Amino acid sequence: MRLRHRVALAAGCLASLAVATATPEAKESRWWKGNTHTHTLWSDGDALPDVVTAWYKRRGYHFLSLTDHNVLQQGDTWFPVSERAGSRLRPEQVTAAAEDLEASFEERTSGDTRDLRLSRLAELQERFGEAGRFLMLPGEEVTSSWRSPGKDGRGHPIHVNALGLTRPLPPASGESVVDVLNKVLSTIAEHGDEEGLATVAHLNHPNFGWGVTWEDMAAMRRGRFFEVYNGHRSTNDLGAEDRPGCERMWDLANVRRALDPTLPLLYGVATDDAHHYSGNPVAAPGRAWIQVRAEALETQALLRAMNAGDFYGSTGVVLEDIAVDRGDGVGTLTITAAPREGEELTIEFWGARRNADGGPVEPELLGSGPGPELNYTWTPGHLFVRARVLSNLPHPDPGSPGEVQAAWTQPVRAN
Ligand SMILES: [Zn+2]
Ligand SMILES: [Zn+2]
Structure with a gap:
């Protein structure tokens, strides 16, 4: 029989689910x-x-x-405080940090050398x-x-x-x-x-x-x-x-x-x-x-x-939920994002399927569509599925021209 529980990725096995539901005072998870x-x-x-x-x-x-x-x-570890060329800690940096953080640093001086711990x-x-x-x-x-x-x-x-x-x-x-x-x-x-x-x-x-x-x-x-x-x-x-x-x-x-x-x-x-x-x-x-x-x-x-x-990587995109609904040889990965003002999201599902003729398996884009919520149902023959969510918003400090904000969720084993 297919399991219809909607479980968090962390509770991907029934044992974790049972523990979670048997503890009514369990704290709620958050990001x-x-x-x-x-x-x-x-x-x-x-x-x-x-x-x-x-x-x-x-x-x-x-x-x-x-x-x-x-x-x-x-x-x-004592670090030299110096005005010299190539110095990585200059006196004015120490003064600025002490003021900004309202902190004092332990220092020692010997002759004209000054060190900070x-x-x-x-x-x-x-x-x-x-x-x-x-x-x-x-x-x-x-x-x-x-x-x-x-x-x-x-x-x-x-x-x-x-x-x-x-x-x-x-x-x-x-x-x-x-x-x-x-x-x-x-x-x-x-x-x-x-x-x-x-x-x-x-x-x-x-x-x-x-x-x-x-x-x-x-x-x-x-x-x-x-x-x-x-x-x-x-x-x-x-x-x-x-x-x-x-x-x-x-x-x-x-x-x-x-x-x-x-x-x-x-x-x-x-x-x-x-x-x-x-x-x-x-x-x-x-x-x-x-x-x-x-x-x-x-x-x-x-x-x-x-x-x-139970985590995702991000350069800006915010997710609300990642849910796995796992059955016998089939299952669904559902991504729910939390778009910000003016943001349009595309949710992509990446993964791999066995090759019917026994040839080498190539990773592929399994499906995609507009956010904020989209799911992908895998069937027998799939190896794994993961999601990538792309924003229309540019990365504020891009590493390459045209880089947009994104998020990456973790692969789910489908075989
Ligand atoms: Zn490093
Ligand atoms: Zn490194």
Whole structure:
């Protein structure tokens, strides 16, 4: 018999549904907006972590992860305050931050050198955290690379954001891109297992330095997230003449994963990867984010919801609901958007179907139509379905000419 329950993506199995309905006092889920990829002076960003955090909180974000390269913001790190050419922290920046944030910074001087102690994550959580309003999610960009052998050998950047850590984790080395990737992902997953905590690991900007291919993404074992949109302008998200863009890579990888029952489908996050808070446009903040549906603004609730696929990436488009109605070999994915003033939306369903003659499976546009609500019903033979919602509104800080605001929901396994 077909199930007719309208369930949230997170409650895609009956067990979750039963738990949800058996707890009458369960808190209602809602959407929380956050960015899971940002840099500060703790690595190669150009602003104090306090300034970065204030930037997001003031613009209504609910959560933020400062994901500096191979470091969690712990312990004492002294940063030079200097007028010298190339300085990343000038005296006037410290004065402006202290005034703007009504904060004081710990400093030390020796001779003519002046250093400022960078605020630790615990201090930032204390200063900016606010129950139900703003949460700092511990994060690190675990930054590895792999050099291919031979005379054409080159470095492949392999960057993975780890969210929900309690201690910093090291980068990895290995025999291949996939080997490095799987080692990093295993280390993060094992850390979560040891601590009994949900974690999220997302592969970042696969096309940055053409580091990671879709075939590598198809072979990721313990990770199930990647960046379908990265706001840094040097990450080749749209691909090149002979290389697929991130969205096509997502579908190609998921075709292969859908045909392997041991591999979960890959989910797509959208992030800023912001480095520049002082006007440099290369990696400016505010270009992309995720909305996570969870019952509370708490680290574990957010990370569990992400692992259940109950989130979407956005560069502006707002969704009200994502619902999956799953039957026996059939099912329906319904997208309900919340258009803003003057906004017209197009909802597209992307996915893949088995080829009737047994040939290779190609991802395809399965259907599309005007918003704000549209559904797609899959039938036997489908492998997966996901939605992309496009706005007529231009991106306010476009990465390419004509870029419009968009949202990406997570693929639903249909086989
Ligand atoms: Zn990176
Ligand atoms: Zn980064």
